[in-house]
Amino acid sequence: MKKTWARGLTALAGVALVLGTAACGGSAELAGPPGDVSDPKNPVYFKYADNPSFDLVYLADKLGYFDNAGIKPKYVGAVDGNQLIPLTDTGDLDFATRMASLTISAINGGADLKIIAASNQTLPDAPHMNYFVRKDSGITATSLDKLEGKTIAMNGFGACAEYVTKQYLAGKGVDVDKVNWVPTPDSQSEQAVETGAADLSIIHAPFSGHALNNPALVSLFSDFDLDGGASGSQPYTGNGEFIRRFPAQTEELVGILGRTQSWVNRNPDQARQYIADRIGQDVQDITRYAYVNNAIIDRKQIQYWIDTLEKFGQLPEDSLTADDVATNRYNPYTESDALLDTQAENQVDLTVGEK
Secondary structure, eight states, X not given: OOOOOOOOOOOOBOOOOOOSSSOSSOGGGSSBOXXXXXXXXXOEEEEEOOOSXXXXXXXXXXHTTTTTOSEEEEEOOOOOGGGHHHHHHHTSSSEEEOOHHHHHHHHHTTOOEEEEEOOEXXXXXXXXXXXXXXXXXXXXXXOGGGGTTSEEEESOSSSHHHHHHHXXXXXXXXXXXXXXXXXXXHHHHHHHHHHTSOSEEXXXXXXXXXXXXXXTEEEEEEHHHHHTTSSOOOOEEXXXXXXXXXXXXXXXXXXXXXXXXXXXXXXXHHXXXXXXXXXXXXXXXXXXXXXXXXXXXXXXXXHHHHHHHHHXXXXXXXXXXXXXXXXXXXXXXXXXSSOBSSGGGOOSOTTTTOO
């Protein structure tokens, strides 16, 4: 591994126990020494949402990767997905995983955030999200104009469900301004479309698996069918104060994420079982996840979202670059802080041989 910091440890900061949906105060209240050296005897605790989802932090915890680490998660309760990035900016959370568009928009607004690790990739058999209608709805992949005047349930504005879908529907001649877009948690979106509260539901993994097995519903397509996986990655975003104060611990966390990604890719069925147990569903209803190698970030996946936000008028043209919002500085599997051009440069699993 690269990049070590050799400056000494100083006194411990006070312990701040975080309870409830959001913590009180910023990263400075965490237990642990300044982060020039990651010390398992004096671990730093990072505040993290305890959401029912397919998440590498939970899996790493289950696998014991934090047991002897100098950084450990402090779960703060369930947090609404739309609040994950704002609360990471305020320091109520220290890390979160959401679509890059949300972090880019927040940074454009002055947020102190950085994308520090890549995450999942969208594949034909591991889609990021699926589009469901009732079988008796009369809506098909070739009659999408019927969605005008109808309701689409999605998990929130500002990310993949909104922008990927609007771009695709507009390309099919649908007037997206005539569609009623309703924010709905993934865990409730299957019921929404089945009961008629929504005419189409966009459901993310792992919850899409249950809907795929629902005989009353049909999936029109997945996001891979729409854009070949260009949009379907949820990188990890860090609070700027935290990662500056604890660089070595942040590097160790990114390394743990990389190891966990590789474990999931090698053990997809066991990973699905762990998530099924966690969220209380049958493993047959848990959609597979796939990840890039080594948590290394590429410029292409970030630029996709910069371009998309510019297209929708949510980001001034040429105001930000991929390197402004993301870095591989904290990735122990790279020799440079710079982003890769594409994931084609990241085809070797560098975690092989690690526990």
